[in-house]
Amino acid sequence: MTDSTGxxxxxxxxxxxxxxxxxRIRAAGLRIGGxxxxxxxxxxxxxxxxxxxxxxxxxxxxxxxxxxxxIAIVALGLTLVxxxxxxxLSFGYxxxxxxILIGVAWVVWGWPIWFAIPLAFVAAIGLGSINAFLxxxxxxxxxxxxxxxxxxxxxxxxxxxxTATLNPAYPPPGKTVPQEQVDWFFGLSxxxxxxxxPMQAIWMLGVAVVIGFILSRSLFGFRLKAIGGxxxxxxxxxxxxxxxxxxxxxxxxxxxSLAAMLDFAFIGSxxxxxxxxxxxxxxxxxxxxxxxxxxxxxxAIGTLSGALLLAIIANGLALLSAGSYLSNFVSGAVTIAAxxxxxxxxxxxx
Amino acid sequence: xxxxxxxxxxxxxRGLRKWYGDTRALDGLDLDALPGEILGVAGPNGxxxxxxxxxxxxxxxxxxxxxxxxxxxxxxxxxxDRVAVVHQEPQLFPNLTVAQNLMVGREGTRVMVRRLDAxxxxxxxxxxxxxxxxxxxxxxxLAIAQRVEIGRALARxxxxxxxxxPNSALTQEESxxxxxRMHLLAGAGNVVILVSHRIAELAEHTDRVALILDGLxxxxxxxxxxxxxxxxxxxxxxxxxxxxxEQVVVHLGEDAATALRLRDWxxxxxxxxxxxxxxxxxxxxxxxxxxxxxxxxxxxSIAGFERGNGHIQIAGPTGGTSVADGTSLVxxxxxxxxxxxxxxxxxxxxxxxxxITRAGGALRFGRMLEIAHELRDRFRVKxxxxxxxxxxxxxxxxxxxxxxxxxxxxxxxxxxxxPTRGVDIGSKREIYxxxxxxxxxxxxxxxxxxxxxxxxxAADLAYVVSDGRLSAPLLVMNHPDVEDLARAVTRLERxxxxxxxxxxxAAASPSE
Numbered sequence: 001m002t003d004s005t006g007x008x009x010x011x012x013x014x015x016x017x018x019x020x021x022x023x024r025i026r027a028a029g030l031r032i033g034g035x036x037x038x039x040x041x042x043x044x045x046x047x048x049x050x051x052x053x054x055x056x057x058x059x060x061x062x063x064x065x066x067x068x069x070x071i072a073i074v075a076l077g078l079t080l081v082x083x084x085x086x087x088x089l090s091f092g093y094x095x096x097x098x099x100i101l102i103g104v105a106w107v108v109w110g111w112p113i114w115f116a117i118p119l120a121f122v123a124a125i126g127l128g129s130i131n132a133f134l135x136x137x138x139x140x141x142x143x144x145x146x147x148x149x150x151x152x153x154x155x156x157x158x159x160x161x162x163t164a165t166l167n168p169a170y171p172p173p174g175k176t177v178p179q180e181q182v183d184w185f186f187g188l189s190x191x192x193x194x195x196x197x198p199m200q201a202i203w204m205l206g207v208a209v210v211i212g213f214i215l216s217r218s219l220f221g222f223r224l225k226a227i228g229g230x231x232x233x234x235x236x237x238x239x240x241x242x243x244x245x246x247x248x249x250x251x252x253x254x255x256x257s258l259a260a261m262l263d264f265a266f267i268g269s270x271x272x273x274x275x276x277x278x279x280x281x282x283x284x285x286x287x288x289x290x291x292x293x294x295x296x297x298x299x300a301i302g303t304l305s306g307a308l309l310l311a312i313i314a315n316g317l318a319l320l321s322a323g324s325y326l327s328n329f330v331s332g333a334v335t336i337a338a339x340x341x342x343x344x345x346x347x348x349x350x
Numbered sequence: 351x352x353x354x355x356x357x358x359x360x361x362x363x364r365g366l367r368k369w370y371g372d373t374r375a376l377d378g379l380d381l382d383a384l385p386g387e388i389l390g391v392a393g394p395n396g397x398x399x400x401x402x403x404x405x406x407x408x409x410x411x412x413x414x415x416x417x418x419x420x421x422x423x424x425x426x427x428x429x430x431d432r433v434a435v436v437h438q439e440p441q442l443f444p445n446l447t448v449a450q451n452l453m454v455g456r457e458g459t460r461v462m463v464r465r466l467d468a469x470x471x472x473x474x475x476x477x478x479x480x481x482x483x484x485x486x487x488x489x490x491x492l493a494i495a496q497r498v499e500i501g502r503a504l505a506r507x508x509x510x511x512x513x514x515x516p517n518s519a520l521t522q523e524e525s526x527x528x529x530x531r532m533h534l535l536a537g538a539g540n541v542v543i544l545v546s547h548r549i550a551e552l553a554e555h556t557d558r559v560a561l562i563l564d565g566l567x568x569x570x571x572x573x574x575x576x577x578x579x580x581x582x583x584x585x586x587x588x589x590x591x592x593x594x595x596e597q598v599v600v601h602l603g604e605d606a607a608t609a610l611r612l613r614d615w616x617x618x619x620x621x622x623x624x625x626x627x628x629x630x631x632x633x634x635x636x637x638x639x640x641x642x643x644x645x646x647x648x649x650x651s652i653a654g655f656e657r658g659n660g661h662i663q664i665a666g667p668t669g670g671t672s673v674a675d676g677t678s679l680v681x682x683x684x685x686x687x688x689x690x691x692x693x694x695x696x697x698x699x700x701x702x703x704x705x706i707t708r709a710g711g712a713l714r715f716g717r718m719l720e721i722a723h724e725l726r727d728r729f730r731v732k733x734x735x736x737x738x739x740x741x742x743x744x745x746x747x748x749x750x751x752x753x754x755x756x757x758x759x760x761x762x763x764x765x766x767x768x769p770t771r772g773v774d775i776g777s778k779r780e781i782y783x784x785x786x787x788x789x790x791x792x793x794x795x796x797x798x799x800x801x802x803x804x805x806x807x808a809a810d811l812a813y814v815v816s817d818g819r820l821s822a823p824l825l826v827m828n829h830p831d832v833e834d835l836a837r838a839v840t841r842l843e844r845x846x847x848x849x850x851x852x853x854x855x856a857a858a859s860p861s862e
Contacts, residue, residue, distance in 0.1 A: 213712075217712055217713055218707075218711045218712055218713060219703055219706070219707045219711050219712075219713055220711055222696070222700075222713055223700070225689075225691065225692065226689050226692065226696075226700050228691075229689045229690065229691035229692060230685075230686070230688070230689045230690065230691070232685070232686040233685075233686050233687055233688060233689055234689075235655075236655065236679055236680075236681055236686060236687065237700055237701045237755070238674060238701070239700070239701075292691075296689070296691035296692075297691055
């Protein structure tokens with residue numbers, strides 16, 4: 001995981017003559033430090049409040065990792081879009097379309113699963129390209145573009161699915177789904193790993209390492225931050241703005257599809273409304289993780305920590321039988337508090 | 351326009367002082383503007399003109415000094431109805447109509463939106479903008495919006511009319527109309543001040559010109575002394591001195607290789623036309639021109655950031671190269687030349703790619719640091735660490751980083767817009783030295799200049815752009831001092847020369 005720690009880049013490096021790698025890690029640590037403390041505080045609170053041996057157990061930790069992984073995978077994709085200075089509101093609907101496309105192609109049309117899955121990713125590349133085209137070539141604000149394409153995608157999902165829930169165990173009359181395909185597909189998310197670690201958490205960590213590498217150690221990430229930080233200067237410096245924005249939107253849509261596929265494999269069935277409720281927690285994870293909505297700042301480890309904090313809060317409140325409305329209150333308040341704290345520490349730094 | 355109060359002695363400014371942090375903007379400025387006359391104000395960038403305008407407009411407060419209007423003290427920060435500022439960007443509500451803009455703040459107390467009253471209608475008629483009354487401001491031409499600004503001020507009984515570079519974005523006819531209105535306003539007994547870089551217009555339209563240098567009014571020119579050349583020389587007095595032995599050897603031989611050639615080069619938006627320009631390697635060429643002359647657009651078009659038609663050729667080490675590969679641009683505004691979210695070092699290497707990556711797109715942090723340290727030392731950027739945020743540097747050092755970042759890919763033609771705007775004197779010398787060093791390594795440097803001292807100190811050749819046309823070249827070496835060069839540059843500026851000046855005077859005279 002050290003690979004993704006440098007997400008904050010040297011922009012905030014402390015004044016350290018000749019500082020190099022170590023100072024980069026230390027700088028990122030400062031930003032992440034606050035989040036780690038917040039997570040520890042929340043863990044302590046729930047440990048004290050919950051019944052003994054319910055919250056601080058391996059089983060529960062595994063459950064938290066499972067529940068955060070969907071949000072984290074989608075949020076890691078969104079982080080790239082946010083860093084380059086744009087907004088993506090369509091990922092939740094892309095999630096729904098991807099799962100329905102896999103389900104319909106596989107269960108209804110009778111495609112082999114190995115063709116159904118690429119179909120979902122082709123759709124993701126298509127949506128990402130349309131978003132990026134409208135934003136970069138037609139210069140329409142990404143908020144409006146993705147607000148619109150999100151609804152277009154949702155409509156497509158309802159049309160394709162016929163608004164029905166799909167389950168490979170119950171194919172439509174006259175169709176069969178080969179059992180070895182079912183086993184292989186479900187195995188993507190359900191496998192017996194040591195300590196009961198969920199397969200989805202492994203996927204999440206893999207994605208985090210890749211996005212962490214991109215943001216902190218690659219030319220791609222370096223330039224994404226430059227473009228997001230100052231688009232006008234990026235144009236004068238002849239950075240490949242259009243190409244990079246295409247890449248960011250395509251990755252965001254593709255990771256939403258990946259998360260959808262993994263959830264389908266874990267749950268065993270899909271329904272067209274899935275993903276609609278992702279918008280808030282995914283954005284919250286990215287924002288709590290320290291990404292700036294005005295662009296130029298964001299890290300994989302930050303987004304991952306944001307998703308973890310939200311998952312712990314949701315889990316802890318559920319263990320206390322607090323009711324879902326309280327969960328909404330708390331996650332909303334935490335998101336705003338994170339931004340307020342960030343403003344405060346940024347102003348101290350100046 | 352308004353009832354005459356007993357004493358109308360005009361504007362009297364004494365000992366005006368203003369500091370921004372450690373920087374002195376105004377240093378005890380004295381200025382008198384009499385009713386009925388147009389007072390010109392001229393000065394180089396950073397001399398304190400814009401601070402003076404901001405204080406008079408009530409946008410900032412002075413640290414010391416007094417301002418009197420018609421014999422009584424005037425607190426510009428609270429009494430803002432007395433003054434109208436007309437500039438390139440009118441301070442109007444772009445989404446409201448012309449009529450609504452006229453009424454803002456004076457809507458009355460009725461619930462229903464009121465209509466224009468008779469006085470306001472006649473005001474709009476006088477300004478010839480009644481037909482625009484129901485059009486939103488953002489759909490009318492700039493010249494109309496400026497007249498609305500004047501109208502709004504007249505409706506509020508303003509006394510002081512401040513024109514701040516008002517016509518840099520206007521057409522010739524629109525400018526003529528604006529000057530006619532200035533003369534009418536002055537003729538009606540108002541205080542009219544024209545702040546401008548356009549020396550020809552100052553000489554033609556004002557009664558007196560106050561020269562502002564280093565936060566002081568250094569001279570007031572009127573009568574016989576009020577000529578274009580007099581203003582030009584007065585503006586640069588003592589600004590640049592050629593130290594013995596400092597003048598570098600200029601490689602202006604015909605044998606030097608061509609770095610850039612423009613033929614029949616015309617801006618798609620019409621800002622410049624049919625430019626022919628030949629720049630050789632080793633040369634620093636200054637393109638001089640006021641805002642709106644087309645000079646800035648010409649310089650940006652060389653780097654491909656304004657679109658031009660015609661022939662452009664950039665020499666590469668092996669034959670011709672593309673504009674994208676052969677040029678780098680540093681804009682005048684550091685907001686668009688630097689990445690404020692990144693460190694000093696990252697800003698320096700942001701234009702590189704192959705040199706700082708290994709296979710797979712991974713960054714070579716060691717190499718990035720090496721390049722950044724090398725550039726920091728070569729450009730003498732005063733920074734303890736290249737990891738510090740770019741914001742932590744002074745303006746001069748930020749500008750050095752911006753130029754370093756543009757040079758790092760070794761463009762054939764380095765294009766700089768106002769390379770030392772807002773830069774301290776020490777950094778200025780450093781920047782000129784670096785430009786010379788880069789040129790002497792077999793490249794061409796093209797700078798857009800608005801200030802003659804910069805041309806004098808930095809350039810080998812200067813071209814003046816006026817009304818989108820390029821003058822014959824001036825060999826800077828041939829001018830013994832900066833005043834002489836200023837007079838020569840002014841002679842090449844053709845602003846106002848082709849204008850029917852007599853007509854303007856005639857239009858103004860009835861009210862005088």
